Amino acid sequence: MSQPDKLRALLAEDRLHVMPCCFDALSAKLIEQAGFGLTFMSGFATSASRIGEPDLGLMAYSEVVDSARNICDVTTIPMIGDGDTGYGNAMNVRRTVRGFARAGCAAVMIEDQLAPKRCGHTPGKDVVGRDEAFDRIKAAVDAREDDDILILARTDARHTQGLSEAIDRAAKFHELGADILFVEAPKTVEEMRAVCEGLPGPKMANIVEGGETPDLSHAELQDIGYAIAAYPLTIMAAAMRAMTETLAALADDKPRTPMLMDFVELRQRIGFDTYYEASSAYETSAR
Numbered sequence: 001m002s003q004p005d006k007l008r009a010l011l012a013e014d015r016l017h018v019m020p021c022c023f024d025a026l027s028a029k030l031i032e033q034a035g036f037g038l039t040f041m042s043g044f045a046t047s048a049s050r051i052g053e054p055d056l057g058l059m060a061y062s063e064v065v066d067s068a069r070n071i072c073d074v075t076t077i078p079m080i081g082d083g084d085t086g087y088g089n090a091m092n093v094r095r096t097v098r099g100f101a102r103a104g105c106a107a108v109m110i111e112d113q114l115a116p117k118r119c120g121h122t123p124g125k126d127v128v129g130r131d132e133a134f135d136r137i138k139a140a141v142d143a144r145e146d147d148d149i150l151i152l153a154r155t156d157a158r159h160t161q162g163l164s165e166a167i168d169r170a171a172k173f174h175e176l177g178a179d180i181l182f183v184e185a186p187k188t189v190e191e192m193r194a195v196c197e198g199l200p201g202p203k204m205a206n207i208v209e210g211g212e213t214p215d216l217s218h219a220e221l222q223d224i225g226y227a228i229a230a231y232p233l234t235i236m237a238a239a240m241r242a243m244t245e246t247l248a249a250l251a252d253d254k255p256r257t258p259m260l261m262d263f264v265e266l267r268q269r270i271g272f273d274t275y276y277e278a279s280s281a282y283e284t285s286a287r
Helices: 003-011 025-033 043-051 061-074 090-103 130-143 157-161 163-176 189-198 218-224 234-251 263-270 272-279
Strands: 017-022 039-041 079-082 107-111 150-155 180-183 204-206 228-231
Touching: 003 150, 017 025, 017 234, 025 039, 025 061, 025 234, 025 263, 039 061, 043 061, 043 234, 061 079, 061 090, 090 107, 090 130, 107 130, 130 150, 130 163, 150 163, 157 163, 163 180, 163 189, 180 204, 189 218, 263 272
Parallel strands: 017 039, 017 228, 039 079, 079 107, 107 150, 150 180, 204 228
Antiparallel strands: none
């Protein structure tokens, strides 16, 4: 089954899909090993991991697609790629969608922010006009005529133009053929319910710990009507905290073994055992 078809099958289930977000091949492997059924390549986390810079439109299209390809090469669960604003006009959006499809993504997210985009839970973001926003989604849908991929359509209009405008835009995105709708940063449970009740098809919630959207339980998110709950920073924040605390222990010459994954487990999770098993079939590779 293709990755887009795997995602379609998940979305056909009447339940919430919890989606930890990855930022490189290793984090994606750990998500799959933990038993999650899908993942999303967080632009925020990938920008931090790959170029050590904030998610403010600094990564180039080629860098983002390269990261997506690396993740898809080592995982079997469907992955949604972050296509940001599409990196230009409608024709750029078409190329972006094709690139993510050929990298192996099950879906690609296209949003209506002004370029350079901003993280959805940080200041300074704004959206393009309706016509340009709709053209981006139309172009994304047109691009999949040659390459099968789902379209996750995102609007950030809640921030500057209010919830009603955000819902109206998302409804039009659905009419244009978007498969999943994402209204970013509703601020209350009531707003989250308005999104899910006012829009057709699968909806995604974006849960940033410490962000603007309420961090509800999985049961509550499912009850509201979401099909996907994305956690874009959870594992990166956990990894950064673990690294800084371990570095502090190392600098102070304090015991650090309790803070570390066992070396045997580390090798296994990375794939050493799998490599050795496969290489045993080839005499010159097994040495």
